[in-house]
Amino acid sequence: MSSSQSQSPRKRKRTSFISPRRILIIAQSTITQLVRMKIFYFLAPIAALFVGIQFFDAPWYSGPEASQPQQELQMHKNLCLGTMMLFSSLFAIVSTALLIPRDIEDRTLYTILCKPVPRLDYLIGKLLGVMTVIFIALAVMDLILVITLHFRTESVLADVEPYLQNLGWTEPQIQQTLDRIRAHGPSLTLQYGVLAYFFKASVVAAVALLISTFSSSTLFTIASSVMIWIIGAVQNIARQGLFDRGGLAEDTGPIAKVLATLVSLLFPDFQIFDSIADSAARAATITPEQMLTLGGFTFLYLAIYTVLSWFVFSDKEF
Amino acid sequence: MSDIPAVEVSDLVKDFVPSFRGAKVRAVDHVSLRIEPGEVYGLIGPNGSGKSTTMKALLGLVRPTSGKCAIFGQDSLRVDSRNDVGFLPENPYFYKHLTGAETVKFYGKLCGMRGAKLKHRVDEMLDLVGLENARNRRLKGYSKGMLQRIGLAQALVQDPRLVILDEPTAGVDPTGSRDIRDLILELKSRGITVFLCSHLLEQVQEVCDQIGIINHGKMVRQGRLQDLISLEDRTQLVIKNSTPELLDQLRTIIDVTHGAELISEGNPRTTLEALFLRETQPVRSTTRTRRKRLKK
Amino acid sequence: MGPLPKIIVVFLGLTAAGLTKMSHEQKFTEELREAGLAPPVLKAEQWAQMSQNGLAGAFGGLRSVLAFFKSLEAHGYFENQEWYRLKTSYKLITSLDPYNPFYWEQGSGHLAYNAASWARSQRDQPEKKRLSIEREYLEAGDEMLREGIRYLPQDAGLWAEIGRIWSHPLKRPDIPRAAEAWKNASELSDNPVYHRNYFYALARIPGREKEALNLGIELLEIYPRNLTIPNFRSVLWALYQNPLLPLDMRKPTLKQLFGSKKRAYRDLYNYWFRIQDDQYYPGDVEADLRQLIIDLKVPFAFNPFLSPRQRRIPASWWKE
Numbered sequence: 051m052s053s054s055q056s057q058s059p060r061k062r063k064r065t066s067f068i069s070p071r072r073i074l075i076i077a078q079s080t081i082t083q084l085v086r087m088k089i090f091y092f093l094a095p096i097a098a099l100f101v102g103i104q105f106f107d108a109p110w111y112s113g114p115e116a117s118q119p120q121q122e123l124q125m126h127k128n129l130c131l132g133t134m135m136l137f138s139s140l141f142a143i144v145s146t147a148l149l150i151p152r153d154i155e156d157r158t159l160y161t162i163l164c165k166p167v168p169r170l171d172y173l174i175g176k177l178l179g180v181m182t183v184i185f186i187a188l189a190v191m192d193l194i195l196v197i198t199l200h201f202r203t204e205s206v207l208a209d210v211e212p213y214l215q216n217l218g219w220t221e222p223q224i225q226q227t228l229d230r231i232r233a234h235g236p237s238l239t240l241q242y243g244v245l246a247y248f249f250k251a252s253v254v255a256a257v258a259l260l261i262s263t264f265s266s267s268t269l270f271t272i273a274s275s276v277m278i279w280i281i282g283a284v285q286n287i288a289r290q291g292l293f294d295r296g297g298l299a300e301d302t303g304p305i306a307k308v309l310a311t312l313v314s315l316l317f318p319d320f321q322i323f324d325s326i327a328d329s330a331a332r333a334a335t336i337t338p339e340q341m342l343t344l345g346g347f348t349f350l351y352l353a354i355y356t357v358l359s360w361f362v363f364s365d366k367e368f
Numbered sequence: 369m370s371d372i373p374a375v376e377v378s379d380l381v382k383d384f385v386p387s388f389r390g391a392k393v394r395a396v397d398h399v400s401l402r403i404e405p406g407e408v409y410g411l412i413g414p415n416g417s418g419k420s421t422t423m424k425a426l427l428g429l430v431r432p433t434s435g436k437c438a439i440f441g442q443d444s445l446r447v448d449s450r451n452d453v454g455f456l457p458e459n460p461y462f463y464k465h466l467t468g469a470e471t472v473k474f475y476g477k478l479c480g481m482r483g484a485k486l487k488h489r490v491d492e493m494l495d496l497v498g499l500e501n502a503r504n505r506r507l508k509g510y511s512k513g514m515l516q517r518i519g520l521a522q523a524l525v526q527d528p529r530l531v532i533l534d535e536p537t538a539g540v541d542p543t544g545s546r547d548i549r550d551l552i553l554e555l556k557s558r559g560i561t562v563f564l565c566s567h568l569l570e571q572v573q574e575v576c577d578q579i580g581i582i583n584h585g586k587m588v589r590q591g592r593l594q595d596l597i598s599l600e601d602r603t604q605l606v607i608k609n610s611t612p613e614l615l616d617q618l619r620t621i622i623d624v625t626h627g628a629e630l631i632s633e634g635n636p637r638t639t640l641e642a643l644f645l646r647e648t649q650p651v652r653s654t655t656r657t658r659r660k661r662l663k664k
Numbered sequence: 665m666g667p668l669p670k671i672i673v674v675f676l677g678l679t680a681a682g683l684t685k686m687s688h689e690q691k692f693t694e695e696l697r698e699a700g701l702a703p704p705v706l707k708a709e710q711w712a713q714m715s716q717n718g719l720a721g722a723f724g725g726l727r728s729v730l731a732f733f734k735s736l737e738a739h740g741y742f743e744n745q746e747w748y749r750l751k752t753s754y755k756l757i758t759s760l761d762p763y764n765p766f767y768w769e770q771g772s773g774h775l776a777y778n779a780a781s782w783a784r785s786q787r788d789q790p791e792k793k794r795l796s797i798e799r800e801y802l803e804a805g806d807e808m809l810r811e812g813i814r815y816l817p818q819d820a821g822l823w824a825e826i827g828r829i830w831s832h833p834l835k836r837p838d839i840p841r842a843a844e845a846w847k848n849a850s851e852l853s854d855n856p857v858y859h860r861n862y863f864y865a866l867a868r869i870p871g872r873e874k875e876a877l878n879l880g881i882e883l884l885e886i887y888p889r890n891l892t893i894p895n896f897r898s899v900l901w902a903l904y905q906n907p908l909l910p911l912d913m914r915k916p917t918l919k920q921l922f923g924s925k926k927r928a929y930r931d932l933y934n935y936w937f938r939i940q941d942d943q944y945y946p947g948d949v950e951a952d953l954r955q956l957i958i959d960l961k962v963p964f965a966f967n968p969f970l971s972p973r974q975r976r977i978p979a980s981w982w983k984e
Contacts, residue, residue: 075477079463086465108732109739117821121766125732132729156461161522164427164455164532165478168447220889223856264670286693290705293690315682316675319689325702328728332763334701343692347685354681358674365665367430385666 072167073175080179084145092141093187096133097194103129104198114213119206119227120333123234126202127331130195131243135327137191138184138251139279145183146258147271149176154266160368170360173259177356180255185248192244196236203235233333242341243330249348250323254279256355257318263362281313282320289314318351372441374530374561375403375426380435382421395421397585398435403578405440405529408552408562410576410593412569418585419565420458423534426563427455439530451479454523458535458565460515462522464508468499471507472521479526493521498547512539520551531555533564537571549575606636700763703727704815731761735770747779751804758812765819768812776805776829802836805829820853824861831865833941839868856887860896867899867946876946877903897921898935901928902947918952929956933966937973 103126111122153159162172207228214224233239258275265271288310326344329336382396396418403409413419424430426437428444442449462471472490481489494500497517502510510518516539523531533552537545545568552562552575566572572579573593580590589596607614615633622628665673696702734757741750754771761767783797809826816822823845829835830842846862849855863883867876880900883890890896901922904915922928932949939945957967965971966981 071480072478075474079466079474082470083463083465108736117769117825118766121764124764124766128728128732132726135726157457157459158461158463160427160429160457161455161460161462161475161519162478163429164450164453165475165526166447166450166480167478218889218892220856220887223854226854260674264667264674286689286702287705289686289690289693292686314686316678319693321702322689322692322696324727325693325696328703328761329696329701329763331728334763335699336701340696340699340701347689347692350685354678354685358677361677362670362674365431368424 067168067170068174069168069171072171073178076162076167076172076175077178077182080149080176081182083149084179084183089141089145089183090187090190092137093190096137096191099133100130100191100194100198104202114206114209119210120231120234123199123203123206123231124331124333126199127195127234127240127243128328130191130199131247131327131331134188134191134195134244135247135250135324138188138247139254140276141187142180142184142251142255143258143272143275143279146177146180146255147262147268147275149180150259150262151266151268151271154368157368163368169363170356173263173356173359173363177255177259177352181252184251184255188244188248188251192241195244196240199236199240203232206231237333239330239333239336241330242336243327245341246323246326246330246344249344250320250327253318253320253323253348253351253355256352256359260355260359260362263359263366278317279320282318283324284321285313285317285319286321289319319347322347372405373402373438374405374407374440375401375409375563376436376438376441377401377422377426378436378438380422380425380437381433382418382425382430383433395585396425399582399585399587400435401580401587401590403561403563405561406556406559407577408556408564408575410572410579411563411565411582412567412572412579413582417582419582420534421585422582423532423563423565427453427532451526452529453532454526454528454530455532456516456519456523456534456536458538460519462507462515462518465506467504467506468494468510468514468518468521469503471518472525475522476525481526489525489527493525496524496551497521513541513544516540516548517544520548528560530561530563533562533566535566536564537566537568545571602631700815703760703762727760728764731757731764731767734760735767738771738774742774742778745782747775747782747801750774750779754808758808762812762815765812765816765821768809768816768822769825772805772808772812772825772829774805775801775808776835780805780835799836802829806841818852820849820851820855820858823849823852824855824858827858827861827865831861839865843869856883856890859883859887860890860893864895864899867903873903873906873946874908877906877909891921894931894934898931898949899945899947901932901952902935902945902949905947905949905952925956925960929953929960929962932956933968936968 107122108125150159153162159172163169210231211224211228214227219227254275257278258271261274261278262268262271265274291307291310292314322344326336326340378400380396380399381394384393384395386393399418399422401409401411411419411422421430425432426439426444428446428450431445437444439449440452463474466474469490472493473486476486476489491500494503497520499514499517499521502514507515507518516536520536523533536548536552540548549571552564555562556575556577562575564572564576576593578591579593579596581588619630622630693702697704734753738750738753738757741747741753751771754767754774757767758771780798780801783801784794786794786797789797806826806829809822809829813819813822827842827845827849830838830845843862843865846858846865849858850862860883863876863879866872866879869876877900880896880903883896884900901918904921909915918925918928922931932953935945935949936953939949953968956962957969963981966974
């Protein structure tokens with residue numbers, strides 16, 4: 051133990067409002083906690099599933115003579131991306147819902163908050179830790195998807211090219227068809243889809259964080275977060291009716307309109323993330339500007355839920 | 369007395385309102401206390417008397433309904449005030465997934481420590497609490513006593529000026545308990561202020577300078593320990609190798625002295641703790657050796 | 665602050681944030697819809713038709729995955745010939761994944777081909793009823809493709825499918841409808857198949873032979889390989905025989921168009937039988953055929969005016 055520090059007057063340390071370093075420390079601890087809960091073991095069956103999908107042919111698959119030979123690649127992507135979305139969203143809910151209530155129950159939180167750690171740093175650190183683990187998991191799944199999709203794309207190309215040559219198609223026509231198939235293979239657009247699901251899972255985690263700050267029950271937090279996840283997928287439909295006639299707004303009564311308004315205001319719109327991801331699976335053109343806008347919405351949602359979480363958590367008593 | 373006390377609790381009141389309905393429960397009722405730097409203060413009281421709530425108010429874990437708490441002059445609700453505080457909770461629980469060394473390092477980092485200084489400090493603390501051999505074991509494999517010791521290590525990691533200990537010897541064997549007592553005295557000798565709650569009154573008596581007795585949320589008695597427990601109108605003599613004749617003479621003197629009265633006589637007793645230690649610890653490190661170790 | 669006031673403040677905070685973000689969300693969603701990246705708003709009747717699975721998919725953000733699994737289910741309906749369920753199923757599938765042309769094609773294919781064929785084959789039903797139901801399924805297939813074109817206006821394949829339905833020789837050809845569809849397909853794509861099919865369809869519409877001929881000549885210039893296709897050569901030759909063409913119009917010889925007399929005979933032999941199958945094809949090639957029979961000393965068996973159609977004439981005779 052140092053001999054002089056306790057006796058000589060100390061320069062008073064000023065704790066900053068937000069410290070990136072402290073946030074990273076808590077995030078790192080959260081990552082270690084989740085990793086040591088063997089969360090990545092779940093990736094093994096998912097990897098097996100992705101590899102299995104590679105060899106799966108739908109019963110309506112008709113080989114290279116199909117009018118849309120790239121459809122099997124789209125099926126491959128839809129199934130894999132769907133799995134990634136489910137895993138990342140549910141993981142975000144469950145892991146975030148467990149973190150704070152567990153810290154409170156175990157009183158680990160006391161020892162943390164008794165150090166010079168602002169509560170906001172603690173919340174952001176926890177959220178960042180969960181987001182990092184989700185990112186890593188999605189990155190691994192993405193890698194497996196890219197590899198299996200690459201092999202499947204090459205297989206389709208190898209089937210289609212000689213078939214079209216036998217039909218007497220010209221070289222430019224064949225290349226056009228092959229390019230259409232290649233567009234459905236691994237591409238930057240596909241990565242946009244994965245990124246969209248990462249954004250979605252991050253927002254879901256922030257929602258779970260908010261609920262966990264005022265709920266003492268993990269089960270309630272999980273159930274509420276799942277409900278918000280579901281409602282968020284159709285928030286755009288409720289909102290649509292407020293902006294123009296159409297959808298469910300047709301011939302709806304005042305109660306339905308009030309409900310639609312509440313849903314539009316209170317819940318995030320998860321459809322924007324799903325739309326981008328679905329479009330990525332279809333190899334549609336997604337611009338960097340659209341991804342930036344999506345990132346902007348993600349940041350906005352994260353900020354809203356984190357600030358509200360801080361508001362609830364800041365004077366929570368233990 | 370210095371100008372800035374280590375701890376100042378002024379007229380603290382804390383009410384709890386259970387759920388959305390139910391009568392308000394007053395856990396702390398106008399409690400005031402002041403601890404000077406370098407003192408050891410013991411807060412004692414029965415279960416549910418408000419000790420923990422007072423401690424939590426000081427640590428900013430609960431917000432006072434009224435009154436103020438300050439640590440070295442800083443409002444305890446401010447995060448800054450915790451730069452100088454190390455806290456060992458009752459029945460401490462830390463992240464089970466971390467090892468002993470990782471735990472101390474984690475808390476050191478939260479206090480802004482880093483690099484070689486932090487590494488050295490972690491080694492020092494683990495050595496101090498006797499957990500060097502278990503540094504790489506995850507906390508889920510630790511016994512209660514080991515958890516208590518790792519709790520001490522994290523409380524002291526940033527070399528705080530004030531250490532708050534809530535039942536520091538709960539669940540610890542007499543040897544460990546003695547070590548903790550020695551540690552508290554060591555901290556005191558270094559000028560570190562200690563604020564502790566304990567049910568083990570004998571231990572409180574051994575280490576504290578000041579005590580406060582709290583009951584039903586109110587501070588019923590407070591002051592310097594020696595002043596509170598000394599029976600002013602009585603004197604104690606402990607004589608070694610006395611003879612019956614000497615004892616008779618003393619009795620006679622007392623009889624003839626106006627106002628004096630012999631209350632009791634007999635063989636003084638040792639403590640069960642001292643007996644236990646004598647019987648179970650044939651070779652014990654001396655306080656001087658411990659001081660040497662701490663100085664390194 | 666107690667828990668209830670906190671919840672109220674959180675609610676108000678979310679409401680305030682919602683008021684700020686709502687218009688931006690709407691704007692972004694509309695931008696994505698315009699770009700064909702976001703699904704269209706589901707109509708009220710589509711919601712009503714959605715089964716629990718559909719709702720789950722829509723709510724869970726797994727629309728395209730659910731569409732895939734529903735298509736597997738629909739395949740089962742096809743195998744069991746449950747056409748009503750299949751049709752309902754594809755309505756749901758296409759609403760879940762409307763920007764995927766595959767499902768529009770697949771659904772319409774089941775209706776226009778499989779269901780229509782099944783209807784026609786029900787011998788225990790009166791013929792009028794069979795034909796009526798068959799027609800219904802053909803129209804249902806056509807309608808499904810046109811619905812798909814609303815979502816995918818740039819997809820030539822969907823127009824091509826409409827063209828195939830109405831030009832299929834074994835179905836109920838509607839050549840003007842087929843021509844319109846092939847025209848749209850060829851405008852959206854460079855696929856020579858679409859252009860040729862438009863040419864064939866146009867050639868079969870009475871009164872549009874000149875237009876067809878001009879198109880044929882243009883296609884020959886763009887895709888010289890069209891000359892290697894027997895049907896193309898035959899139709900073009902037949903169009904050149906149109907008596908309404910200007911007399912001074914430059915016409916190719918038999919050898920120029922077909923490469924040899926034997927090849928010309930082979931192509932026109934098949935073309936002749938196609939005309940006899942009551943499928944309107946332009947031009948009168950009988951005179952050319954009779955001349956070739958004399959010039960080539962065609963055997964009795966291969967003479968279309970004396971023998972029935974030979975599905976397989978020996979290669980030795982065709983050899984040049």
